[in-house]
Amino acid sequence: MNLIKSTTGHEATSSNPNGEGKRQTIDLQNGSEVVFIPRFLSFEESWKWFHYLNKEIPWTRPIIRVFGRSCVQPRDTCYIASSGLPELVYSGYQPHAYSWDDFPPLKDILEAVHKTFPGSSFNSLLLNRYKGGNDYVGWHADDEKLYGSTPEIVSVSFGCDREFLLRKKPSKIPQGITMHFFVRHFRLILYLCTSVTVFYMQVQTNKRVKGEPPSKRLKKNRQSDQHSFTLKHGSLLLMRGYTQRDWVHSVPKRAKAEATRINLTFRRVL
Numbered sequence: 001m002n003l004i005k006s007t008t009g010h011e012a013t014s015s016n017p018n019g020e021g022k023r024q025t026i027d028l029q030n031g032s033e034v035v036f037i038p039r040f041l042s043f044e045e046s047w048k049w050f051h052y053l054n055k056e057i058p059w060t061r062p063i064i065r066v067f068g069r070s071c072v073q074p075r076d077t078c079y080i081a082s083s084g085l086p087e088l089v090y091s092g093y094q095p096h097a098y099s100w101d102d103f104p105p106l107k108d109i110l111e112a113v114h115k116t117f118p119g120s121s122f123n124s125l126l127l128n129r130y131k132g133g134n135d136y137v138g139w140h141a142d143d144e145k146l147y148g149s150t151p152e153i154v155s156v157s158f159g160c161d162r163e164f165l166l167r168k169k170p171s172k173i174p175q176g177i178t179m180h181f182f183v184r185h186f187r188l189i190l191y192l193c194t195s196v197t198v199f200y201m202q203v204q205t206n207k208r209v210k211g212e213p214p215s216k217r218l219k220k221n222r223q224s225d226q227h228s229f230t231l232k233h234g235s236l237l238l239m240r241g242y243t244q245r246d247w248v249h250s251v252p253k254r255a256k257a258e259a260t261r262i263n264l265t266f267r268r269v270l
């Protein structure tokens with residue numbers, strides 16, 4: 001069963017020591033990495049979790065601010081954190097932090113996650129409930145300062161399958177390069193652009209002669225900048241390294257997804 005729709009060819013598959021089946025490691029390059037475990041929890045156990053979470057969690061649908069406008073968050077949420085941690089604030093919203101002791105069974109999943117990733121030590125959990133295909137999370141990175149520069153985020157999914165997308169952030173113009181720089185060096189930049197274009201056209205002509213159709217090559221480049229995972233019932237996806245700095249992710253609306261999905265994201269507040 002291959003749940004990854006697009007990969008870069010940098011993926012490795014290995015058997016997992018904790019008995020949760022295969023794990024796939026996807027190297028996103030430049031220090032970003034995703035680990036995907038399609039069957040982290042068994043099907044039956046996952047349904048028990050789904051029903052517990054659906055019923056016992058005090059779900060809320062808060063008002064958040066996006067691009068300066070207030071709107072209802074398009075999914076339910078709840079937040080759990082160890083005591084004494086700095087408050088989480090995202091999109092102008094500060095969720096109430098419940099204690100792990102309010103939901104003791106959640107400590108079991110936390111333990112299973114820690115066992116799967118030795119050395120990890122998550123101390124907070126943001127829960128999401130998507131009540132159907134109209135609920136979603138838009139493009140974002142979990143790059144809040146309280147998680148540090150290389151946060152590790154583990155996401156465990158229950159219920160309805162949903163697609164999880166990762167897309168590389170556009171690369172930034174290096175600091176110090178201003179409009180003034182462009183005006184001052186306009187002729188040099190124009191010359192360089194023309195040279196690069198001519199060189200590129202020559203390379204393309206050369207490659208076409210050699211045989212591989214240009215559309216295939218373009219597709220390869222685009223593929224390494226975006227990835228799609230189907231997050232099924234009981235699956236786990238970990239993002240680490242510079243994934244939050246260099247990539248954004250989303251769970252888009254899906255007209256065909258009618259049923260509820262619950263997702264747990266474990267994080268470490270520094």
Ligand SMILES: O=C(O)CCC(=O)C(=O)O
Nearest residue numbers: 128137142155251263265
């Ligand atoms: O539901 C998911 O799989 C992702 C949720 C997410 O990105 C978040 O809570 O920050």
Ligand SMILES: [Fe+2]
Nearest residue numbers: 140141142249
């Ligand atoms: Fe996220």
